[in-house]
Amino acid sequence: MERLRRFACLTKKGCSEIMEGLIPELGPHDVLIRNTACNICTTDYGQWLGLREHQGYPMVGGHEGCGVIEKTGEEVTTCAAGDFVGINVYKGCGTCAHCRKGEFSQCVNPPKLITEDGYLGEFGFATHAVWDEYSVIQMNPRLEPGCANFLEPLATVVKGLKKLRLAPFETVAVIGGGTMGMLNALEARALGTRVIVSELNPKKLETARKIGFETIDSGQKDPVKGIRELTGGKEADAVIVAVGAAQANEQAFEMVKNIDGRILQFAAGYPAPVTQIDWNSIHYRRLELIGTYGADAEDFTDAAMMLNTGIVDVSELVEPKRYPLTEMQKAFEAAATPGMYRVCVECQK
Ligand SMILES: [Zn+2]
Ligand SMILES: [Zn+2]
Structure with a gap:
């Protein structure tokens, strides 16, 4: 049965549109994540402002998110439906010298994040995203979603x-x-x-x-x-x-x-x-x-531990006002206002 997802797509500078598209089929090691929330990174609103347009269009960004696993591929063994998770968004080719050391952020030939229907990006600003199980990091379900979103940064x-x-x-x-x-x-x-x-x-x-x-x-x-x-x-x-x-x-x-x-x-x-x-x-x-730039597998595990245990408490670094996904344009405006900390988008609203 085919299912649709909703997402906020940057079609050009300053223009975020709400669209719908098919949820991709799950491969044997893929998981379907029902996104809970996603914070807007400087990289995201930078492109919205027209400063980082080299990232390309149509862009469905959002790499600072969290969600709940809804469904797993046939051979997934390391996580299960119902798990509250964050994502290690760095993908590598798997075979270059850096990838062999687990340094996916430094991969010399990284795969392009692009859907079959031609959308770029991580799909954090979407109701659903598909990742492979190796990208999934377990998060403490007691963490407020706006705080769990700090895994990647x-x-x-x-x-x-x-x-x-x-x-x-x-x-x-x-x-x-x-x-x-x-x-x-x-x-x-x-x-x-x-x-x-x-x-x-x-x-x-x-x-x-x-x-x-x-x-x-x-x-x-x-x-x-x-x-x-x-x-x-x-x-x-x-x-x-x-x-x-x-x-x-x-x-x-x-x-x-x-x-x-x-x-x-x-x-x-x-x-x-x-x-x-x-x-x-x-x-x-x-x-x-x-x-320094980027992060590797072990850094994600260590960052998750810091957040999950409360050793690092980021609650003051999320703006209190939350934006529904349907108001992504307003969320970008807020994020791009000088003096703002992270703006959090609620993906199911
Ligand atoms: Zn970021
Ligand atoms: Zn590589």
């Missing part, structure tokens, strides 16, 4: 912080108190560090304080000075750059400790930030400049 943070090698009692400066900055801050604190958040938006500063972080209002005070004051001149052992802006990169070089400091470049900026760096300083100061 937190996995990318976990990946970056493993590369940054934070040790307990270290001091970490996070530049940028947006969703990803705060997520980095929460995870860094969970690892036993002292976290100081630098931000200029008053709403974000207030949220950072509410969650219990030390803050620097970078609109009022030079954040480099702020870090020196708060650390008694010692500066930060590590700096996480969570804004895509040249000024943030320059600040990171100044606020990280003079010798053996580490800088994690977490954010991308559009257009790409360009700075002048004195490369001798990397040599003499023995600085480490660390880049």
